[in-house]
Structure formats: structure tokens, C-alpha cells
Amino acid sequence: MNMRKSFIRLHLPALLLALTIGAATAVPQLSNIRAMGDAFAGVYPINNDDELYYMTRARDALDGHVFLTNPYLFEHKDGSPMQFWLPDYLEAHATLWFFSDHARGYQFFDFLFPAILALLTYGIAYKLTNSTSLALLTALVLHLGIFFEDFNRAPSPQFTFLFFLLFWYAVVSYLKSPRRYFLAIAALALGAQFNFYPYHWTYTLVALGIFLVAAKFVYRSFALKPYAYMLAGGGILGIPYFFSLVRSMQNPFYKESLMRLGLIHTHTPSGMVIVAAATGTLILWGILFSAKMFQRDILNIFAASIAAAGIIAVNQHVLTGKNLEFSSHYLMAALFGAVLLAAYLAGIVYRSLAAQKKFWGTFFLIAAGTVGIPFSLWRVPQVVAKQSVPTPTEWYVQTYAPLFHWLQTHTPKESVVYADQQLSRYIPAYTHNNVFYTREANLFFLSDSEVKERFVISTFFQKSFNREFVLANERALWGVHYIDERGHERQVQKIKTLLHRSTALPPATPPESEITDVVRLRALVEQEGFLAAAERYRLEYIVWDRNREPTWHLDGESYLTPVADIGSFTVYTFK
Numbered sequence: 001m002n003m004r005k006s007f008i009r010l011h012l013p014a015l016l017l018a019l020t021i022g023a024a025t026a027v028p029q030l031s032n033i034r035a036m037g038d039a040f041a042g043v044y045p046i047n048n049d050d051e052l053y054y055m056t057r058a059r060d061a062l063d064g065h066v067f068l069t070n071p072y073l074f075e076h077k078d079g080s081p082m083q084f085w086l087p088d089y090l091e092a093h094a095t096l097w098f099f100s101d102h103a104r105g106y107q108f109f110d111f112l113f114p115a116i117l118a119l120l121t122y123g124i125a126y127k128l129t130n131s132t133s134l135a136l137l138t139a140l141v142l143h144l145g146i147f148f149e150d151f152n153r154a155p156s157p158q159f160t161f162l163f164f165l166l167f168w169y170a171v172v173s174y175l176k177s178p179r180r181y182f183l184a185i186a187a188l189a190l191g192a193q194f195n196f197y198p199y200h201w202t203y204t205l206v207a208l209g210i211f212l213v214a215a216k217f218v219y220r221s222f223a224l225k226p227y228a229y230m231l232a233g234g235g236i237l238g239i240p241y242f243f244s245l246v247r248s249m250q251n252p253f254y255k256e257s258l259m260r261l262g263l264i265h266t267h268t269p270s271g272m273v274i275v276a277a278a279t280g281t282l283i284l285w286g287i288l289f290s291a292k293m294f295q296r297d298i299l300n301i302f303a304a305s306i307a308a309a310g311i312i313a314v315n316q317h318v319l320t321g322k323n324l325e326f327s328s329h330y331l332m333a334a335l336f337g338a339v340l341l342a343a344y345l346a347g348i349v350y351r352s353l354a355a356q357k358k359f360w361g362t363f364f365l366i367a368a369g370t371v372g373i374p375f376s377l378w379r380v381p382q383v384v385a386k387q388s389v390p391t392p393t394e395w396y397v398q399t400y401a402p403l404f405h406w407l408q409t410h411t412p413k414e415s416v417v418y419a420d421q422q423l424s425r426y427i428p429a430y431t432h433n434n435v436f437y438t439r440e441a442n443l444f445f446l447s448d449s450e451v452k453e454r455f456v457i458s459t460f461f462q463k464s465f466n467r468e469f470v471l472a473n474e475r476a477l478w479g480v481h482y483i484d485e486r487g488h489e490r491q492v493q494k495i496k497t498l499l500h501r502s503t504a505l506p507p508a509t510p511p512e513s514e515i516t517d518v519v520r521l522r523a524l525v526e527q528e529g530f531l532a533a534a535e536r537y538r539l540e541y542i543v544w545d546r547n548r549e550p551t552w553h554l555d556g557e558s559y560l561t562p563v564a565d566i567g568s569f570t571v572y573t574f575k
Helices: 002-039 051-062 086-098 102-129 132-146 160-176 180-196 198-218 225-237 239-249 254-261 272-290 298-313 331-356 358-377 380-388 392-410 421-430 439-443 448-458 467-472 474-478 481-498 512-528 530-534
Strands: 263-265 322-324 416-418 541-545 560-566 569-574
Touching: 002 102, 002 132, 002 380, 002 392, 051 086, 051 102, 051 421, 051 439, 086 102, 086 180, 102 132, 102 160, 102 331, 132 331, 132 358, 160 180, 160 198, 160 298, 160 331, 180 198, 180 225, 180 239, 198 225, 198 298, 198 331, 225 239, 254 263, 254 439, 254 448, 254 481, 263 481, 272 298, 272 331, 272 481, 298 331, 331 358, 358 380, 392 421, 392 560, 392 569, 416 421, 421 439, 421 541, 439 448, 439 474, 448 474, 448 512, 448 530, 467 474, 467 512, 474 481, 474 512, 512 530
Parallel strands: 416 541
Antiparallel strands: 263 322, 541 569, 560 569
16 A cells, blocks of 8 residues: 555656646637637537548547548448558547547547657657656657647547557566566557558557667677567467458559659658757767766667667668658657657666765756756747637538538438638538548549549639649648659758759659649539539539638529528528
């Protein structure tokens, strides 16, 4: 009993910090809703651009489409999934255990999961440093200083990253106390990573590979068998993912869909921030080791491995020639690895100073806090204030609520609705309907030709359709492929500048031939007419927002019949 009380007393500050981080993530959104007063009609504020996309995936899972092959387009509801689907499915159904709708449940998850993530980060840092102060500071830096705005999005990274951290907590716990249940937890967490998020399990395998090779090289007696069992267990749990991956790779539109997701072909190193963070902490590791401030042991090999993995994971395309947004998708895992290594090294310095004189150890902790706490907190008030005040868009989308209610109660499930670009992003998230097209629809398996045709038809009533309009809607047509190429070219320029070999590179805008093809397709569709062009796809309803799209002028279209007027919205069916 005394040990339990001592444990609670020792780690109570960590629990309070975790609850504070959870509240800091969730409360601003509640304040935003409260600021709207009676105007809030159930369309929740969006603080992260992809949040609406994940809410749509959740709605599709609740509508019975387990594999989320395309939450937007009726014709593509069956088939193989482009991306992971299990975390969306689990979270969406979990919300209905306690809440009336998934959007409200996700608000609760904005408190719950950031708090759990902070506790896991604290736990790993405490295992590495044996210092509650340094572990608290590590959690503070990572969850408030660096990634405060990232963990308010479910399920990725809010839910998926939990299993990434759980894996490393289990491994470091096993290193300090080799009990089999830690390996079992690690195997479960690894299996979840396989099924939840590819960038997490690939980073984990790289880090684990570095660790096992280095540990075996340094300690010939190091036992690999326990880790082999753990890998086997995780691999067995990951079998469904690999079957799904093989099936997806057979999709006829696999390659062109990956290009829209950001695949670029290059052997040039990337991820300068990740490489700099990992290299900096590894150099510091080498300096402290050379100064004999610590001896080689399994723990410092482990700490170095999770940081070093960032350099390899983000640059695997140097060998493969295929880069799929590695710099952005590996950033979180890599910076966690670098900061955890920095925390481990800070623990070494602290213990060394404290061994000489307690005052110096205390002084070091105060100095670390003097730097780390302001770094962690300086942006928090700005972010909280920004998220607590409704934006003009958040005010306006409340007018969508009566329309959503009408669609939900008066249209058959899986009906297809044609609407303006903004409204088309919301309809699948809040109703059981699909849409004719929205830019997020091209994140799934689709041919490039269908993407272009749907886009052109979906903007048929747009009066000015020219080169500038096409470029302004680049993501709706080509995804992020050319955007990522531009980013990569800028990084190449930076590298060449460092090497004093800078050369001006042309911007990687979509090729003029591609732009011309889209403009030409628009002319052909105009000549054909909306009705004839749209008949190639399923379409039951058109919603006209007279406020946002006053130039549509659908009242005179002979093939349409108005069936409802809801505020500024008119709903039409086809005669």
C-alpha cells in the first residue's frame, strides 16, 4: 500500500500535466461552440484541415462501408482500400457507445487521447532519464511546444500514434525489466501499427533494426530470440494489412492514384529538419560518450537508435527512388525520437552533475526548465485564442444544419448530391449521402481521366473557367503531386546553396499540356451540356446555395424540379 501511495505521489504531476494537455486541446473547441451561442446548429468547428476528411471516413464506416474504399463517390464504394481503415472504423463505432453522433464523440477524443499520449511520452522519458522533472519537461516540449495543434485530429495521429508510443514504452520497459508481458504488449502495439498507419510501422522497424544490429554488434551475448517472437507476433497481427496491400497494388489505377497522393521519383536526400534534429542529438550523444560521461549499455543504444531511424526512414528513396511525402509523414516520429534521445542525454548530464554536487544537478534542472518551459508555452495562448473564436466559415456552415437534416430524412441512403465545392466537403461527413465530386475524393483509387471529368462537371456552373481557375484548384485535379515536387525542388536548391552550387530551378507547376487538356475538356462538356455529361455518373439531387453561388441561376433549367427550399438552399431533382 505504501509503495502504491509512493508511486501515485511520484507521478501525480504527470497525470495533472496530461489532463491539462487534454483540456488545452479540447476546451478551445468547446469555447468556440459556446461563442456561437444559439447560432451553433451542430456543425462542429474544424481546427485541422484534414479533420473534415476523417469525419467523412467515420461517417462512411458508420454507414456500413468497412473498408472506406471511397467515402465520397457512390460508384467506388466497393473494392480495395487506398489507405488504412481500421482506426477510423474502431473510433467511429466507439463514439456511438457514449454519444449521439460521431462528431460529438470526436470532441471527447480530443481530450482523451492527447492526455493518454502525454502520459505515454512521460513514461518513456521517465524510463530513459529516471527523473520526473526531465520526463515532465519532455512531455511538455513535445505535446505543447512542438505538436500542440497536431493531436486534435482523430484518428490520425491522435489515435494511431498512441500505438507507436505504446510500442516504445513496452520495449524500453522490457530493457529495464525483462518480463514477457512487455514483449506481448509490444507485439500487440506493432500489430496495431501495421493495420493503422504505414509510416509508423516502417519507422518502428527501421529503429528496431538499428537497435538489434547495434546491440548484437556491441554485445555478442545479446539475445535476439525475444525480439524475434515479438516481431512474429506483430507480423501475424499485421497479416490482414499485407493481404489488403497486395490486393490494392493490383488495382488498375494504383500508380496514378499514388502520384496524386504525392509520389515523386527522386534519389535526392530530403527531410532536412529531421536529419538536422537526429544528427544534432547523435553528435551530442557521441560527445558525451567520448567525454566518458556514460558507458555503453543497452539503454543508450536504444535511445540512439530511435533517433537515428529518422535519417534512414525519411531518406529511403535515396535507394528506392520513390518518395511518398516522407518529410511530412515521418516528422512526428522522428522528432519524438530526437527529443527522447535529448532527454536521455539530459538525464546523464543531470546525474553526473548531481553526483558531484547536488546544487549543480538542481541548477541544471532549473536551466533546462528555463529554456524548455517558455519554448513549450509561448504559442499555447495564441493557439487557444485562435481556436476559441469562430471563423466566418464556421459561422456560415451552421446554416448547413437544416439542409443536412432534410437530406438525412428525405433522401434515400447513398443518394448522390451535386453541390458547390465547400458544401460538397461537408455533406458526406454529416449525412448518409455521397457527392458528385470533391477534391478529397481523389485521395482514393480513381483514374486520372475520371478525376478530371468529375471536376469539370462539378464546376460546370462556374462562369470563369480558365488557366488561373485550373491552377487554383490544383489539388482537386492532380492531388499534391506537383505541390510536393515544388517542395522537393526548393529543398534541392537549399542543399545546393549549402554546397555553393545553387542553380535556379523552374517551378514544378502542372505541365501546360495538362492544364490545356482540362480547359479543352471543359469546352467539350459545355458543348455537350450538363445533363448529358452528368448522366455518365449517378446523380439524384442538386443543391444550390444562393448566397455562395449567386451566378448559378438554376431556376431556368428545364431538366430540374425544385423539391425543397431550406434557408438559402434550394434542392432540385431531375425530371
